[in-house]
Amino acid sequence: MAQSNMERLRALTDQLNQYRYEYYDLNAPTVDDGEYDRLFDELAGLEKSLGIQMGNSPTQTVGWPARDELAKVTHAIPLLSLDKTKQVDELCSFIGEQPVMLMLKLDGLTIKLTYEQGIILEAATRGNGDEGENVTHNVRGISGIPSQIPYKGRLVVTGEAFIRPSDFEVLQDTLVDSNGQPYKNGRNLAAGSVRLFKSEDCRERRVTFMPFNVLEGFDELPTKSERLKQLRGLGFHPCYYLLSKHSPSLQGMEAGIQKLRDYARDNDIPIDGIVATYNDVAFAKTCGRTERYYKDGLAFKFEDEKFETKLTGIEWNPTRTGVIAPVAILRPVQIDGTTVSRASLHNLSFIETLELMPGNRVLVSKRNMIIPHIEENLDRGKFDMGRVTLPYCPCCHRPTRIQEENGVKRLICDNPDCATRRLRQFVHFAGKKAMNIEGLSQATLEKFIGWGLLHNYWDIYELDERKVEVMEIDGFGEKSWENLWAAIQRSRDTTFERYLIAMDIPLIGRTASKTLAQRFHSSLDEFESAVIHGFDFTQLPDFGDTLHQNIYQWFQNETNWYFWSELRNYVTIAPPVVEQTAPPDNPFVGKTIVVTGKVEPYTREGINAKIESLGAHAGSSVSKKTNYLVCGENAGSKLAKAKELGVTVLTPAQFFQMAGE
Secondary structure, eight states: OHHHHHHHHHHHHHHHHHHHIIIIISSOOSSOHHHHHHHHHHHHHHHHHHTOEETTOTTOOOOOOOOSSOOEEEOSSOOOEEEEESOHHHHHHHHTTSOEEEEEEEOSEEEEEEEETTEEEEEEEOTTSSEEEBOGGGGGGEETOEEEOSOOSOEEEEEEEEEOHHHHHHHTTTOBOTTSOBOSSHHHHHHHHHTOSOHHHHHHTTEEEEEEEEEESOTTOOBHHHHHHHGGGGTOOOOOEEEEOSOOOHHHHHHHHHHHHHHHHHTTOOEEEEEEEESBHHHHHHTOBOSSEEEEEEEEEOSOOOEEEEEEEEEEEEOTTSBEEEEEEEEEEEETTEEEEEEEOOSHHHHHHHTOOTTOEEEEEEETTTEEEEEEESSOSOOOHHHHSOSBOTTTOOBEEEEEETTEEEEEEOOTTOHHHHHHHHHHHHSTTTTOOTTOOHHHHHHHHHTTOOSSGGGGGGGGGGHHHHHTSTTOOHHHHHHHHHHHHHHTEEOHHHHHHHTTOTTOOHHHHHHHHHHTTTOHHHHHHHHHTTOOGGGSTTOOHHHHHHHHHHHHSHHHHHHHHHHTTTOEEOOOOOOOOOOTTOTTTTOEEEEESBOTTOOHHHHHHHHHHTTOEEESSOOTTOOEEEEOBTOOTHHHHHHHHTOEEEOHHHHHHHTTO
């Protein structure tokens, strides 16, 4: 009976607010005063008997005053987000054997409500997680928020303020944002509405609140679902969820997701994904957190959302290989909490396919929630390659050319002395992954090259002969020179891998250079001999035809051979490190393991070192030669490739367990 009374209270609140809107705003009442007064009295009676009063109740004539600014609110318990995935099997792996709540991921603005002695004290936005804004004055303008409840202890509830899709369709024709543009989606409109200074203005936007978690209160209840369920009796309408008591199958998870999507569609609720969160409160607290998100849940995003903006220009950047890379300059747009104003255009073929030209309206996403990407051009039909490409290099002003290779067109500067190209080659050579010369930054290299002190890589190791000239450069004193020269001297003792990376053979990075070091015992002489005698590099793990050809094409260039041989006179290659023998029962010995996503607490270099310590090969890409894929947080396209090839996929926990940890 109490539940039906609660439903009646909510229904009367909404019904009377609609009548008030028709009477005051439309001047077209649909009921007479007698009927309105009868329903008003019924609502007042229910509020008194239940001890509940909604923030937007017509019986509440006194509310919070309008604001002229939004005060800051510090969150004692940080309101962090959850990590995200777009793979259903990752969701299954995350859940494991723990009971979870599978819940709608509401698409709006997160709000925290604080109650003491049954009265709402504060409503605040999430903000950056540690600090939000006080929007208590707008409680009266948001449906679904009780201003008075019968629970007398401290209660802190988090939820989402959103605008229903049907309401947004009506509102978007009449409202514009701060730039005078129509709102692109309901989330933006909800976020702007909640932060308005007047509750009357907020109420006109038809914002609804739906709780999804209890931060404080109901301490005697051990699960999140039980605590959330209690909110129904206090006047809230909690977010819809499903409970899973065991590790779900892929098919079961997909069915659950579809059920939630159907519910959201049928009930006019905006969502952009599904959230899985551990239901046991005590267990959830043991999961910990990172700086950005709590680890007791995982959000499943349906797809990369696209945002409309304008391509204002194309910036061309010469690279160390001679390719001139195009970058889109965009009218700034907010995506997933960050401002996106630039995006890679990859190559001329990408530009040509989308018919991109400055001034076009484009749709932009953040792929895998990380990388800005132009998905579509809304203004096709007037493309002219001649108006996009550059006839001259923006750095050296020499003529450029269009190179087409394997069906991909690129803009090329062939000038080997192009200043930007040359500078970036030196930056790569001195970088941390290559010769690791600390203090030889891009700015310093630019000065040295500009003063004519550096023409070849080994000039770096003869800078002591030009110390006087170096000391004349602005910013260089005796101490800075000593520090730089000491760093240069330290870099003379290097490794086979660093030397190989410094040479900048296309696609030879850490993983490939380590494979070559293992095969040729960290001996430059052995490696040279292999090249001279036509060694088949495709027999090595992760070495395909492209890497094989890159090595031979690089050494066919006489200038490259000269650099390789001359520089050897200035450095000493460290002997290979004798690795400990892996345990005989280790299942990874001799296998190729690839990692995708983040595997805490390791860096990518650290997890690869761990793999190699097990007697396995740390691969960089998934192929038929891959035995295992370790799938961490924010996994990328390697997961799909592994599934296609039938490669065994391991969670980090499974990997460490098999490794004996």
